[in-house]
Amino acid sequence: MSVSKTRTVQIRWNMTGALLAWCLTASLAFADEWRSAAAIPKGAEEVYGIAAGGKLYVFGGLGLDWNAMGMVMEYDPGTDIWTRKRDMPRGLHHVALAEVKGRIYMFGGFTLPEKGKPMWVPVNDAWEYDPQADAWRALAPLPVARGSANAIHINGRIHVIGGATLPAGLKEEWVHPSRNIAVGTHEVYDLASNSWTKAADMPTPRNHATGAAVDNRIYIIGGRIGSVFIPNAFNIDLVEEYNPAKDQWQLRTPMPTPRSASAWGVYGGQIYVAGGEIRHRDIWGTYTAVEAFDPKSNSWIRHSPMPMPRHGLAGDFIGNHFHLVSGSVQSGTNASGLITNTDRHDILVIDRK
Template structure:
């Protein structure tokens, strides 16, 4: 019994030492406009935060720039179409936005999937409309490989449906759709669908492969979906999806993520059931080279619907909600927290 207890203690100390060796949390300038459903991207050594969602599912269309050199935020021109659950990706200093949801033109609040695509130039603070996506969807993810942008998954309507919007009480579906956008020609083409249809996932590109992590299965809403821990690998060079990878230790959705040093870091997320409405503090990293996960020091503030992006040696995590939303009578609590994990390696 004593040997077993000693072994457990040794393992715990070893894990703590490994986690601490990865880096540390630092607190930075708070976000000026706390909100849920914000999204991050990095360009030109600065962090950009987009989106935001107000009560009644009203998209805010926020755009803020954070300068690490001065630890300050600057408000920029708003998104040309205020929308939420948009996918963002950076390529050659430009930031691209794909899909999302908007409010219906009339009637009760719901999520109308859109096909809009935009290019944002941080240098000039201007937006340009691009060729629309072939598929209307919200809550996809986007990743860059070889000068192309891959927009994966999301949620939308059933084929032939008479529904016009996504709602927890109305039929809709998670999507496996994969579409490739070429900024050089402003054109789209379909690619092989993802094996597991999902939305609210994380994504990262490492060594020419794309990894889709976690998310929601079955529905766009946390109250009517199932969180997943699945990790699937896509090779754009062959347009093939590989075998399942090591599962994420904590099944979750509505996370933030970033890629650094060949690893994909996943932070936060939410869970909801009859017992609790919660946000995660979990901070975990996937290494495609070893197909292994490691757990890292927990986030200072648990939250979901937060923005994340890597600038330099830091993964920035910005704003979000500190409890799960999506149930009637819920109180949504936004935080202005801006924490960054500073990598040691």
């Protein structure tokens, strides 16, 4: 495994400095257009989106006391209608999704402990969902149980990278809020053989990151280090590229806005990152930022901001339409009792003419 000799984690908490860095490292894209589409029937935070067969599928949702809703919703852009589909096999949150030939693959996540207070227990679940049949099928389990990882498909293999799990050597059943439990674990699922192999771990352990593939290379962007819980974690801007042919990682240009719990999608060879959250001292917030990484030029382009800031939202592209659905406008756990989830469905139309 080869990694750049200099690996500096850049954590920018000074808002003026972050704004200056954003202006210096990202060029402004024009011709952006925002549209509204049918709201999702049930708004929630911690929803996860992926496109398949020309439709958008939204999974998950997190209710009170961390009860996972396990919902599956299908959005048809041709009719602007949402349809409720068969629920997830069990209630999980912070799952990793990938799409291959119209089928959707789901890995890991967290669930509640069998007894005691509500907490997050990492699982090794692996599932295939067939949207046409509206049916689930269990797969060979993920070797290392973890949640908030990324799943990226390349050439018949799905790479499950990063996330958060239980610390080794400690007899704990759920993830402790203050522990450094982010991992760089990299395991590869082979669809043909329904089996797993090991690959080079990601150099920077992280969770709640963006993960996508362009031209047979994998990119892990941003996320958080340390804890899986935002009050005890730090957002990072690092972009790491993985080459499956060489089983090697290297650094690329950092993301202008360090953040985690964003939505993302790929269009025109660029990786779009939207929204996310920050929590530091007296700052509890969510982002409107939309930024796109171009691997060919190793540079970032900033797009018009989202109409409403939020994190834990679902997103993906259908054609040149970047769908961004639901999420929460409040960072982290909401202790105020206010409802901070939204059913909003925004579309960023990308026009490069």
